[in-house]
Each structure stands twice: as C-alpha cells, then as structure tokens.
Amino acid sequence: MAQFWYYFFTLVFFLFDYFILAMGLNIQYGEAGILNFSYFAFVAIGAYVTGAVSLPSSVGSGQQYIFGFNMPFPFSLLAGGVACMVLALFVALIALRRLRTDYLAMVLISMSLVLYDIINNYPRLFNGADGIYNVPQPLAGVLHLTSNAFSIFFACLTGVIAMLMWLVMSRITRSPLGRTFRAIRDDPDVAAALGKGVFRYQVTSLVIGSFYAGIGGGLIMQFGGSFNPSAWLPGETFVVFAVIIVGGVGNNVGLLMGALLVEALLIHLPAFLPEIPGHPGLIEYIDGALIGIILMVMLWFRPQGLVPERIRRFPLPAGELLDRDGHSVVAPTPTETVAASAAHDASEGTVA
Amino acid sequence: MTQFWLAFGFGLVTASVLAIAAVGLSLQFGITNYINFAYGDFMALGAFITYYFNAEAFHINVWVAMIFGTLAVGVFGVLINRFLLSPFVRRFNKSFYVLIVTFGLSLIMLNTIYSIWGTNVRVYNLKIEVYKHVGPFLLNKYQIVVMVIAVVLMTGVALMVKTTRLGKSMRAMSDNTTLAMTSGIDTKRITTITWFLSGSMAGLAGTVLAITESNLTPASGELFLFVIFAAVIVGGVGSIYGAMGGALLIGLATEITAAYWNPAYKLDVAFLFLIATLLFRPNGLLSRPGKA
C-alpha cells in the first residue's frame, strides 16, 4: 500500500514540477516567441547547482563537484534559479542579438549539446557521467521523515511552490509587459516600429523563463537526491514543448492540463509498468516516439492546444466616456471630412 | 612539423565528412527555408541501414552497402517531405511549427532506432586498416576513399548548381520562392529532388562518419549535428560554398587542436569557432543576404 502512495505522489510531484517548467518555457516561447530548443539544459544547470551547493565540500566524498557550500533548503533552490538566470543572460547577449528564429534555434541546440558534453566529460564540474547524488534531504534536520513520507511532503510543497509561481506568472502575462511580449511574438518589426526595444524584451523573457527552469530543475534534484546526464538528453526539451503545445500555449490552466497529460500520464506512468522481457528499455523508447507522434497530431488538428489562449477583455471604465473637451465620445465619423475641407478651402481661394 | 601535417591529414578527413553533411543540410535549407533538426537522425538512419547490409544481416562490402544506406535515406527524405513536412509548411505560414515538427521527428527517429538496434556501440565489418603515407599525411585506405568521395561530390554539386538547369532553378528558388514559382519553375519537383539529394547526402555522411570514427551508436548523428551547424554558421547560412568552406575550417581546426592540445576538446573548439563567428561576423564568412 505504501508503494502505491509512493508512486502516486511521485506522479503528483512531476505534475507540479513540469507545470513550473512549462510556465518557464511558455514565457519564452508562448509569450515572446523565442524557440528555445536548449530549455532542458537550463533545467539541468538548475538541478546541478542546487545539488552542488547543498552538499558539503567535495573533498573526500567520492564525488567531484564545484561549490559544496552546505547550503540549506530554500537557498539552495534559489541558487539554482539564479545560476540559470546568469546563464540565460550570457546566452542571450551572445546569441539573441542578430539571429532569426531557426538560426537561433540551431545555436541554442548546439549550446545545449556542448554543455552536455562538457559536463559529461569534465568530472570536476558536476561529477561527469555519474552525476551528483547523495544530496541531503531538504529540511532533514527539522523534519524527520521517512523516505515515503518525504515524497508526500515534498510533492505537496512543490505544489505550493508551483501555485506561488503561477501567481507571479499570471501577474506578468496580464500586465503591459506580457502584452508587449506577445506583440513581439506576433511581429517584431511592428513592435520595433512602435518603439519597443525588441532585444531587451527577448532577453527579459529568456531570463524570467530560465529562472523557472532552474527552480524546476532544483526541485527535481531535491526530490530525488540525485541527477545525472541520462536525465537530460536533448529530447527532454521536446517533452516540455509537448506539454505546452498539448495543453495550450499562452494559457496557464492549459499548461497545467498539458503537464497532467504529457508528464504524469505519458511519461511517468509507463515507468511503473513492468518491463517487457527480452527488450529492456523498449517501453521508454515507445513512449518517447509516442510523445513525438502525439505532438504532431495535436499541432495538426488543434494547434491552439486543449485550452486555448483566452481573449483578454478589458472592463470598461465606470461612468461615461468623455474626451478631453468634456464631450461625450459618441460619433464614429471624423470631425472634418475631406469634402467639407475642400469646400472650405475653395471658398478661401487656397489649397492649404 | 610532421605532427602538424599528420593532424592536417586527419583534419582533411573530418572536413570531408563534415562537408558532405553540411552541403546536404545547406541545399535543403536553401530551398525550404527552414532547418531540418532531424538531419542528424537521417545520418544515423543511413549509417544503420549500411550496417544492416554490411555487418548484420548480410556481409556485403561496406562501400556497396553504403549505396543502400545513401539511397534509402534519400527516398526517406522525399517521403517525409511529401507526407509530413510539406503539409505543415502549407498550412501554417510561420516557420515555428515545422521546426517543432522536425524536432519531434528527430525524437521519433532516435527512439525507433534505439528500439530496433539498442544502445550498444556497433562497428562496421571492415578489413584491417593499414596506414599508408600519402605525401605528408598518414592515412588508411578507408579515409582516402572518403576524401575522394567528398571531393567528387563537392565538385559535382558545385557544377550542378552552376551549370545545369536544375541548379539554376534551385538558386532561383533559394533567392525568392514566390518569384520562382511565377517564373514557371516547378517548385514542387525541385523540392522533391532537393530532399532526395539532401537525404542521400545525410545517409552518405552518416555512413562515412561511422567508418572514420570506427563506431556507431543511434545518437552519433545527433551529437555530430551541432558540428555541422557550426560549419554551416561559420561558413555562412544559405551558401553551399560557405558550407564547404566552413567544413574545411572546422574540420582542420578541430583535428589540429586535438593533436596539439587535447583530443577531448575537439567539440569545444568547434563551438568556440561558432561563438566567435556569432560575436564578430554573425553572417558567417560567405552568407547570402536574406537568409540570416
């Protein structure tokens, strides 16, 4: 019975965690139109940094890693988020400047492959191919939980964090900043012609999104206590894209739905199914391919997602609308037509 | 100094593989105006089909088996374009969606190859490699053949693009698709041919990569993809000659650095070139206006 709850709360954890990840990618892609194909590299950095700062100094521990500050729980998580923001800033300044969408996507994918390669081959950073493990349970000294109880607790905590982050994201997307992001997504030339510094806003969206990526990654590290390169192969970014496209780009409720469907049901549920004898890993591969197929089907038949982007209506200000002279704003016709003006000018004997 | 020339020789081999791959990608990008993110998996597919004929089911000579691998991926490219990519391009005019589709295709192909062949490293059935001195270089006969193939192919592509009617139509489409259509060019046919060429070159590149690297895994193509991107970006997006030039530059640079510094840094050097290009000459060395 305890096993069942363990499975269940693992699903719950990943539901909320991928909701956070989806919100991050959404502000980059759904709101600002940046095709960030390297998203999961940021998630990984968040995980690694959170783990590495939580652990004590690496000397004598059998693992190699940088940092090792023994940082306690919420700070270690925040460290992961901040590290990602710094990375995003760096990447944006180099790559975002003059590149159009697909060119940019190429560079971002390359960056994530190189990052993967570096971390895999330089154990001094984050313990190479073995990854970081034995990360202490957050708040272990305060609460003394068994590992199953911890799963339940942490899944719920992640839920709370997800809701808080949802509130923040809602504020942003409903503000003029969100509107400007969407304008840039729809037509960057028009946005620039209206005085918006497109580059600046793209950097902002990339940085905000990467904070969410870092937190999401840090939470994965804290939940499982370990993280290694097999957890962030290039295809993982695609899963997050699938979440937002299936659920509904630009709609936070849709993102939650997408996280439920794609992440909890499609990815993690099969992991609890027994292996097919003689074919190790086959279920995983079928799963991966299936996600790709479902995504294409969704894109074709319902590109706006299950829960489409809502039209933002503005409530009319109370009272009558008056223009600057105090007259009621009523007539749709202009105050002076061309004909009237021509007649006027003709009587004056001039053209201007 | 001999060390330099040895490295240079290896660099030429890498550049050959890279050139075949980069030109295949550039041709397709020039015509369709979007990047095929599954290109690495196309390469892997070609390599594995060759493997099937060479070492798994039959034991055909690797060069003959390579023909199967090459043509099969060419046909595959045509089919994928006809049934998957073109419909998406026609339906949505923003390039976002088709890029995500190619990204998804990559995932599907990778997982399919994994489920058929598993994660083990494979090796082709090759005869013992004997290294011979060719001028200042030390190469084995497989490497020499690969280089010859690359040179012949590059010359062929360059001639085709410059002199044949097909080549001229391709250039016209690359510059301005709408104008090309209204000028009476059969854009659908050209697109199909381009995908065949691009797919074939991907399959060929995947096979020769596996030959020169002496190993093959399903992810080999994807990992190499970014070096191809580096070559294409450094050389100049949208230009065939740029792709060739970029391939030569990156191929030589990575091997020479590997010899003098540390082989583990090979990929990082390619990436450094990429970054440097982005910072100082973002349009690459030979890019065409309107593409980047």
Next chain:
Amino acid sequence: MSYNDTAPAPEGPILRVEGITKAFGGVNAVNGATFDVPRNKITALIGPNGAGKTTVVNLLSGAYKVDSGKVHLGSTDITNMERHKIARLGLMRTFQLSRELSGLTVLENLLVAPKVQAGESMYNIFFRPRLVKREERQNLERALEILRTYGLYDLRDNRARELSGGQKKLLEISRGVMASPSLFLLDEPMAGVNPALIERIGGYIMDMKAQGVTVLMIEHNLNVVERICDNVIVLAEGRTLATGRLSELRENKEVVTAYLGEIINASSSH
C-alpha cells in the same frame, strides 16, 4: 490641444533629409534624396513606381540603414539610429501591406502603442501596482476614445487577424495615433480602399494635422493629394525631382514627363 509629446513649438522643418542613398546588390534604390518636411503640415511623397518611396520611408524609420547621407528629426541626428529609438523620438509609420499584431485583440493593438509604459517593467509590476493600474486605465480610456473615432469600437475584443482589409488599415492608423507621434509616415494609406473609406481616412489625417501631428504620406491617388496635402515632394529614380504645391508641380516639365500618364488621367477624370 495636441497629442504631441515634445516641448513648446520648435522652429523649422520637423524632418531634414540630406542626400540619403541606399543600394541593394547592384541596384541603387535611393540615389541622393534630399528634402525637408515642414512642421504641422500634410506632405505627400509621390513618384512613379520604383522611385524608391517605400525605401525612403524604411530608411527614415530605421528599418534599413542608409549607405550615406543624413537625416535629422528636429534637432536630433537620427541617421542609422536603431528603429525603436527613432520611434521613441516620435516618428511613427504604417506599412504598405497592413501589419496588424494578429494574435492580439484590436484593443490590445492600441494598448501596446504608447511608447513607454510603467507596466512594462518587472519592478513596477510587483512593487508599484497602483501606478501600473492607473496608467493602464488612462491608456484604456484613450484607446477606447480613439477606437470610437475610427469606428472600431465594437470590434475591440476581436482578434486583429479577423478584421477585413479596410479595418486593418484603420487599425494600423489608429494604432499610430495612439502612440502620440510628432511625425507620422503613412505608406499608401488609401491603397486598395473603397471611396467611402478614402473619405474617412482623409478626414482622420486632417484631424491629426489639427492636433499637431505632422504627416508625410506616400500616395498614388493624386485626387486625394490635391485635396488634403499642403506640400508635395516628387521622387523619381531614387532622387528628389521637385517639391512644392501640386498646382505648381503640374507646370513642371520634368514632373510631367516622369508622371506622364498619371497626372493627365487624374485631372481629366475629376
């Protein structure tokens, strides 16, 4: 009553263009265009097709970089300044083929327009919410006012991509007005539009002038130019051919030659 952001009445032409050139490949699209745009007047930029008019607008607004020459907006040198900075100085433009922000509603299209909004800063969103709310409300009221004037009020919550061609044109113009320009560049505002709408748009343009906005419009419809424009600049083969009142230009042999068919047709059909 003026929508103009800038300080008390400056003197001199609002725009001074000196010898700008632009070549694409081997083609000289603009080959030494020089002209002044007088303040608070409606100026037309006319010329045969291929004369480089849209390219000039692209150069002025910063969408393209000039190869040589200078552009001054008021006393500021805006040559090769970045697009969005030029827009912030008060130079707005429309596009020849209407470009609406398709996924946004009509109302949102207008709400994006004000150049600097408190709500675009992360700090303000979280730490000064009342300021953001107040500014939003002001912008909302103004936007609704403008939408009513332009007859788009009932469409305010429709996505911009659902609008008809004529409505999209109106949207683009009203969006520019919302941005409080000092100089508004209109690229063929009457193109492909029915006569009744031409009347309306002409009226809106004259309203803008009354409110202190200077207008420079590319226009082929010489009837309209005659009726609402104070001043005309003729461009041919990438350079300025002549400037002045349309009545004077009709007497100008060079202009008539460049424009042979059009002027005769225009004057004979009206």
